[in-house]
Amino acid sequence: xxxxEYATEPGENDEAIDRWGSATLGQDPLLASFTxxxxxxxxxxxxxxxxFHYPDILDFRANGFEVDHFVEIFDSLDEAxxxxxxxxxxxxxxxxxNLIWNARRxxxxxxxxxxxxxxxxxxxxxxxxxxxxxxxxxxESISSLSVDLIxxxxxxxxxxxxxxxSWKEPALERYADYLELPLLISGLLPEKEQNAA
Numbered sequence: 150x151x152x153x154e155y156a157t158e159p160g161e162n163d164e165a166i167d168r169w170g171s172a173t174l175g176q177d178p179l180l181a182s183f184t185x186x187x188x189x190x191x192x193x194x195x196x197x198x199x200x201f202h203y204p205d206i207l208d209f210r211a212n213g214f215e216v217d218h219f220v221e222i223f224d225s226l227d228e229a230x231x232x233x234x235x236x237x238x239x240x241x242x243x244x245x246x247n248l249i250w251n252a253r254r255x256x257x258x259x260x261x262x263x264x265x266x267x268x269x270x271x272x273x274x275x276x277x278x279x280x281x282x283x284x285x286x287x288x289e290s291i292s293s294l295s296v297d298l299i300x301x302x303x304x305x306x307x308x309x310x311x312x313x314x315s316w317k318e319p320a321l322e323r324y325a326d327y328l329e330l331p332l333l334i335s336g337l338l339p340e341k342e343q344n345a346a
Contacts, residue, residue, distance in 0.1 A: 197285040198223040205277055212271045219278075219306055221339040226285055226302045229337055234294040236335040241297050250330045255304060258324045262311050265318050271310075278306045304328040305338070 198216060206216060216223075241252045263275050282303055286295040308325035315322040332338040 196224065196227050197287075198227075198281065200284060201281055205281060208273060209277050209281075212274050212277070214274060214310070216281075219309060222302060222305050222309070223285075225332070225337050225339050226282070226298060229298060231294075233335045233337055234298055237301050237331055237337075238294050238297045240331055240334065241300065250327070250334070255328060255331075258327055259304060259307060262307055262321065262324050262328070265314065265321060266310065269314055269317065274310055275303075275307060278310075279303055282306070301331045301335075301337075305332050 198220065201216065209216065240247075240250065243252075259275075263272070266272055266274060279299075282299050285299065286292075305328065308328040311321040311325040311328070315325065329338060
């Protein structure tokens with residue numbers, strides 16, 4: 150079926166239907182869903198950030214941010230490998246941390262950044278980011294590795310927010326560098342961010 154068959158009025162086309170999965174191949178989406186091939190053009194992989202609840206997106210927008218601002222980091226989480234997750238897990242669980250980075254210090258910095266964001270009137274942003282990142286691992290797919298990944302990616306997203314407000318409080322730039330370090334060490338930081346650092 151095409152968008153013209155779904156349209157309620159003549160001449161009305163729905164771009165979402167025209168550009169989604171099996172419709173791009175001219176197949177009926179219902180019939181195509183019965184295919185035996187798990188990953189094909191009929192059933193492409195859809196990133197987790199396409200399934201955010203719209204009220205969360207609106208709350209995010211009300212605080213001055215769009216989801217598009219974090220897409221590179223969300224894509225990096227979506228493409229993270231098991232070996233990288235193990236590396237992050239070891240980094241977070243290392244007793245006493247190491248000379249370069251310490252998980253306890255990162256948590257302290259997180260609360261300093263949260264306090265700054267509260268002063269700037271956007272205290273809801275960290276909670277919304279944590280909630281959105283939680284959608285990357287639905288239901289039973291959550292494990293200690295995925296919790297560690299969520300924590301590290303949350304800090305990276307918080308670093309993006311902190312950088313946006315570093316002109317008001319210069320210490321936020323230092324905090325952002327520290328919060329992004331686990332992704333940089335494990336090779337998960339998006340290329341654009343690595344070149345800028």
